[in-house]
Amino acid sequence: AQKVTQAQTEISVVEKEDVTLDCVYETRDTTYYLFWYKQPPSGELVFLIRRNSFDEQNEISGRYSWNFQKSTSSFNFTITASQVVDSAVYFCALSLNYGGATNKLIFGTGTLLAVQP
């Protein structure tokens, strides 16, 4: 079965704190793709990053960084020096390579991040 688990339902931090959002996935496929999306109060999902299963390099983009570890089936997301504008629901998602036959994103339940000023 394919599944994405985001065990942290809600996280509250104070501005400038670092925060890590956890994502654990399950799949038997050897080729798959992982995504992170941000959903601010406006409701629109904003694409943040895609990672391929065969590329375990970590990535940094400004205050955002992602740690992909196949050994633990995790794809965690860290925000450094959080800001109030980071307040949103963050979703981790999995897409499988069935030769393009499905293309559906399997989402975790999301983590609500509240950054207090």
Next chain:
Amino acid sequence: EAGVTQSPTHLIKTRGQQVTLRCSPISGHTSVYWYQQALGLGLQFLLWYDEGEERNRGNFPPRFSGRQFPNYSSELNVNALELEDSALYLCASSWGRGPYNEQFFGPGTRLTVL
């Protein structure tokens, strides 16, 4: 470049009615996806259209249907509305068919069924 657009923004219907939601993808994108985000159920995949054809369908009853037009815009139709259909319906688009393609989402249509 314009993003994915959806209409209407909000909709209120009563049980048993029918509703049509509309989506325009990003220019150049051929694939359109529909997701339902209902309270307590998370984001669930509904439908995928590419090049005018339905390519995949999520675990939803047949009263959820749709189509994709030659200009790649799409409609989602829901017949015989039920209370549990109340949700935010999100449309996304991507370039090409690969599962590795990023899906870019619209602002959603919030449907309330009374």
